Amino acid sequence: MxxxxxxxxxxxxxxxxxxxxxxxxxxxxxxxxxxxxxxxxxxxxxxxxxxxxxxxxxxxxxxxxxxxxxxxxxxxxxxxxxxxxxxxxxxxxxxxxxxxxxxxxxxxxxxxxxxxxxxxxxxxxxxxxxxxxxxxxxxxxxxxxxxxxxxxxxxxxxxxxxxxxxxxxxxxxxxxxxxxxxxxxxxxxxxxxxxxxxxxxxxxxxxxxxxxxxxxxxxxxxxxxxxxxxxxxxxxxxxxxxxxxxxxxxxxxxxxxxxxxxxxxxxxxxxxxxxxxxxLAGETFEPEAGVIEAMRIARTATKPVVIADTQDNPGAGGDSNTTGMLRALVAQNAQRAALGNMVDPRAAAAAHAAGQGAEITLALGGFSGIAGDAPFEGSFTVETLSDGKLVANGPFYGGAPLDMGPSACLRIGDVRVVVTTHKAQMADREMYRFVGIEPEAQAILVNKSSVHFRADFDGIAETILTCTAPGPMPVSPASLPFTNLAPGMRLEPLGPVFDPKTAA
The missing domain is CATH 3.40.50.2300 (Response regulator)
Structure with missing residues (x-):
């Protein structure tokens, strides 16, 4: 039956x-x-x-x-x-x-x-x-x-x-x-x-x-x-x-x-x-140190160097709008670099209002109140516009249709930024392509993700670096202000023990 x-x-x-x-x-x-x-x-x-x-x-x-x-x-x-x-x-x-x-x-x-x-x-x-x-x-x-x-x-x-x-x-x-x-x-x-x-x-x-x-x-x-x-x-x-x-x-x-x-x-x-x-630990870089290392590797690489902007991972609660990695790319004059996704509905709307090819000056991202973060002010070229609809065919999303809302590729120097209205973790190469960025053609890719992006990017990456720009998901849980964990829980591998009597 x-x-x-x-x-x-x-x-x-x-x-x-x-x-x-x-x-x-x-x-x-x-x-x-x-x-x-x-x-x-x-x-x-x-x-x-x-x-x-x-x-x-x-x-x-x-x-x-x-x-x-x-x-x-x-x-x-x-x-x-x-x-x-x-x-x-x-x-x-x-x-x-x-x-x-x-x-x-x-x-x-x-x-x-x-x-x-x-x-x-x-x-x-x-x-x-x-x-x-x-x-x-x-x-x-x-x-x-x-x-x-x-x-x-x-x-x-x-x-x-x-x-x-x-x-x-x-x-x-x-x-x-x-x-x-x-x-x-x-x-x-x-x-x-x-x-x-x-x-x-x-x-x-x-x-x-x-x-x-x-x-x-x-x-x-x-x-x-x-x-x-x-x-x-x-x-x-x-x-x-x-x-x-x-x-x-x-x-x-x-x-x-x-x-x-x-x-x-x-x-x-x-x-x-x-x-x-x-x-269960690993190596991380501060933003500018990570970009400098990525640029060094990229000089002789045949594939992109991929950087995980791990602390602003929207798959872990980040709003995907912190600007630490963007600042580092611009400050180091990185070439053939792309960052995704920067979730900023106002910037996306401004790009659509200005039109493809326009030059716009705006304060991008940085509006979630994250300590050490702030909007990035600069002049950008609106390279491409998109309605935000795509199919993420990589192994993580597995063919899921995504709607990122009105989106754009904004360029400053030789750094391109995927700007979207809605939030989704950068874990699929189509999330670059839908605004005209071919990920394999870049020297450096900065993904707002911790690990999920590896499913679709491992195969095209020369190497992967992890950077710690400001964000709401610190690499080490020991830096979070816990008050209610189980007593005796270690805050990271081989790390300090949580004590409710001395908690933040």
């Missing part, structure tokens, strides 16, 4: 130190995600996209599920989700599940690091409400981001939590498929898995979490290799280290046909992460 499964999604990664909150309009617009969708549109829009919901739909169709799509919403990382947005989306999900009639299972696509204005553990509170709605016997599965701050409340409300294994996240749809596979197994067995949960004692900077390099690659190879032989599902979550609440930090979650196997798998992963602690 066909299984009736409700499908829903609510994604947000919250930087509690970021300058701008997520409002309902941000979920409606979607940013780097698809826009908010309801009912049948969840299946139609989500089917072929690199998101957890896409993999869940693919599995459901192959398994012959009767899928009951409710709602899917996601907004680009920022500060807290507003109370109104959280409660509105949550209420729609809960009412949709309640109205669905008898269900055999629920699959919900989540991030895992959502903090609302009034709910520190956004996903834990949502999953609790889902559990209250469907009762104790209907299995609930969730697909989650590798950066999820997984809490005991989430593990208690859901029957299985399944996390990404890649960063850049090229396996989002695959993770949704794996979560759906586990839900199908739960519905067939009619009994829950045994589970094991571990919380690691140190925060990990996101710049050094890439699974394309060690030690993260080896950790995730181990995680995947432990499944089988009675171990149903294994996940390690690096966590998102800019969320000021006790659940912030790395976790391990394992499920098996008995507690001995679940605990043994969790022990193996926990020990591997503890052993890797000293290696």
């Amino acid at each position: 066909s299984k009736r499964v409700a499908l829903a999604g609510f994604l947000h990664e919250t930087n509690t130190f970021a300058p701008t909150k997520a409002r309902m309009e941000d979920f409606v617009q979607g940013g780097g995600y698809m826009p908010l969708v309801r009912g049948a549109a969840v299946l139609e829009r989500g089917r072929d996209i690199n998101l957890g919901i896409g993999g869940a739909v693919r599995f459901g169709e192959s398994a012959g599920w009767e899928m009951v799509p409710i709602l899917w919403a996601g907004a680009i990382p920022s500060a807290h989700v507003s109370r109104d947005a959280y409660e509105s989306i949550t209420a729609d999900i809960i009412s949709g599940i309640a109205a669905a009639g008898p269900l055999d299972g629920v699959l919900i696509d989540l991030h895992g690091a959502m903090v609302a204005e009034h709910e520190d553990d956004g996903e834990g509170a949502l999953l609790r409400r889902v559990r209250e709605t469907v009762g104790p016997d209907v299995p609930i599965a969730a697909s989650l981001d590798l950066h999820g701050n997984i809490t005991e409340a989430m593990g208690e409300a859901a029957d299985v939590l399944v996390g990404f294994r890649t960063y850049p996240h090229v396996d989002m749809a695959d993770t949704g498929y794996r979560a759906a596979t586990q839900l199908d197994a739960l519905m067939a067995r009619g009994a829950p898995f045994a589970k094991a949960f571990r919380r690691l004692p140190f925060l990990v900077p996101i710049a050094w979490q890439s699974t394309r390099a060690e030690p993260a690659k080896g950790i995730y190879d181990l995680v995947a290799g432990l499944e089988g032989g009675g171990v149903a599902s294994t996940s390690f979550f690096f966590g998102f280290p800019a969320a000021d609440f006790p659940g912030c930090g790395p976790t391990v979650v394992c499920y098996a046909d008995g507690p001995t196997r679940a605990e043994a798998a969790a022990d193996r992963i926990e020990q591997a992460v503890l052993d890797a602690e000293p290696a």
Whole structure:
């Protein structure tokens, strides 16, 4: 008999130190995600996209599920989700599940690091409400981001939590498929898995979490290799280290046909992460030093030198408008250099009003109140204009249509800046091409991203440097003014221990 499964999604990664909150309009617009969708549109829009919901739909169709799509919403990382947005989306999900009639299972696509204005553990509170709605016997599965701050409340409300294994996240749809596979197994067995949960004692900077390099690659190879032989599902979550609440930090979650196997798998992963602690760090440059080094390398390079403007990463809560890297490029008279994206609706509007080829003088970016940052004042040439619509075909966005709003390429000297109206992380080469910049033809590319850009830029990069221009997401979590972490949590690998008595 066909299984009736409700499908829903609510994604947000919250930087509690970021300058701008997520409002309902941000979920409606979607940013780097698809826009908010309801009912049948969840299946139609989500089917072929690199998101957890896409993999869940693919599995459901192959398994012959009767899928009951409710709602899917996601907004680009920022500060807290507003109370109104959280409660509105949550209420729609809960009412949709309640109205669905008898269900055999629920699959919900989540991030895992959502903090609302009034709910520190956004996903834990949502999953609790889902559990209250469907009762104790209907299995609930969730697909989650590798950066999820997984809490005991989430593990208690859901029957299985399944996390990404890649960063850049090229396996989002695959993770949704794996979560759906586990839900199908739960519905067939009619009994829950045994589970094991571990919380690691140190925060990990996101710049050094890439699974394309060690030690993260080896950790995730181990995680995947432990499944089988009675171990149903294994996940390690690096966590998102800019969320000021006790659940912030790395976790391990394992499920098996008995507690001995679940605990043994969790022990193996926990020990591997503890052993890797000293290696979870890396080298960074101050802005001008980074540009000077990039220019030195570019003199003999055959491919672009790519700089990660990591501290203004919109994938970690930045507004994508700080100007430190732009100042450094201009100050060093960098040649064949491009920066993206600078999110400044007023500058984009001024470029469109002036027209292609015009010379305009304006104060660009720098308006989010970030310490050490300010607008960049200068005269620019409007090289190209765009309506902002593009399809991001690289492995991270996976063919997602993006709407950046009215956009322009502004040039100052030989530095080109992608100026947009809407925010999305620079993680796809089409996000340069849509305003006429061919990324492979540049000597230096500055991407407002930490790691996700690697999925589409590693192959064209001579090398990658990480720079620390001012921004709301410091490379080291130890520089954030935490007050509510779990006591004893180390603020970075081998770093100082959080003490609530002496917290900022």
